[in-house]
Amino acid sequence: MNLILLGAPGSGKGTQAEVICKKLNIPAVSTGNMLREAVKNGTAAGLSAKEYMDRGDLVPDEVVIGILKDRIAEDDAKNGYILDGFPRTVEQAQALESMGVRIDKVLEIHVDDDKICARMGGRRVCEGCGASYHMEYKPTKVEGVCDACEGVAGQRIDDKPETVLSRLKTYHEKTAPLKGFYTERGKLVTVEGQEEISDTVALVFKALSIAD
Numbered sequence: 001m002n003l004i005l006l007g008a009p010g011s012g013k014g015t016q017a018e019v020i021c022k023k024l025n026i027p028a029v030s031t032g033n034m035l036r037e038a039v040k041n042g043t044a045a046g047l048s049a050k051e052y053m054d055r056g057d058l059v060p061d062e063v064v065i066g067i068l069k070d071r072i073a074e075d076d077a078k079n080g081y082i083l084d085g086f087p088r089t090v091e092q093a094q095a096l097e098s099m100g101v102r103i104d105k106v107l108e109i110h111v112d113d114d115k116i117c118a119r120m121g122g123r124r125v126c127e128g129c130g131a132s133y134h135m136e137y138k139p140t141k142v143e144g145v146c147d148a149c150e151g152v153a154g155q156r157i158d159d160k161p162e163t164v165l166s167r168l169k170t171y172h173e174k175t176a177p178l179k180g181f182y183t184e185r186g187k188l189v190t191v192e193g194q195e196e197i198s199d200t201v202a203l204v205f206k207a208l209s210i211a212d
């Protein structure tokens with residue numbers, strides 16, 4: 001199964017991607033995590049991406065498309081994958097089509113902007129493995145320490161309130177048009193993000209026709 005997860009920053013799509021990929025035993029391909037990794041490792045892609053990411057802007061299509069293309073060509077992606085955070089522009093969606101990638105469903109996790117703003121302050125991401133947490137909704141067992149790898153679970157620089165607002169604006173301008181793009185292709189399924197992660201998971205599994 002090849003799935004796309006669509007959602008504003010802070011919609012919880014990263015967490016949903018982790019849950020679905022465990023259930024289906026296919027990798028979650030998060031362009032945000034890959035880009036952060038590239039920045040950390042100082043690769044060419046990372047160097048060109050950093051300034052955009054720190055500002056909360058989208059990284060240029062050609063950089064992200066290149067990274068994505070290499071990743072889905074890897075062995076573990078043979079039986080399917082979940083794209084988390086890609087495509088983020090209509091151009092990226094068209095690039096996927098021209099690569100001949102078949103998409104089964106596009107799952108949109110919908111959360112209102114005011115709720116997102118309230119949630120973002122509590123968001124934490126592991127610097128080691130990229131696992132996502134939330135101080136209130138999904139805390140680590142030990143504060144600041146990743147449950148999965150014992151890496152540092154901290155706040156991202158782009159989770160500052162003013163950057164969050166600009167990322168939301170970018171989402172509405174550049175990414176939301178993908179809803180129409182995939183509705184036209186009969187692929188879009190929308191789920192309302194709930195307060196409790198487990199409630200959203202249940203709705204997501206139902207939408208994808210997967211038993212709990």
Ligand code: ADP
Pocket residue numbers: 007008009010014031032033035052053056057058059060061064084085086087088089092158167
């Ligand atoms: P969030 O989970 O907050 O939606 P991500 O972790 O997916 O954010 O992405 C973080 C940043 O990485 C984005 O703000 C953007 O700068 C960059 N990025 C990630 N995916 C893409 C993409 N498909 N196209 C362009 N930029 C991207």
Ligand code: ZN
Pocket residue numbers: 126127128129130131146147148149150151
């Ligand atoms: Zn970790």
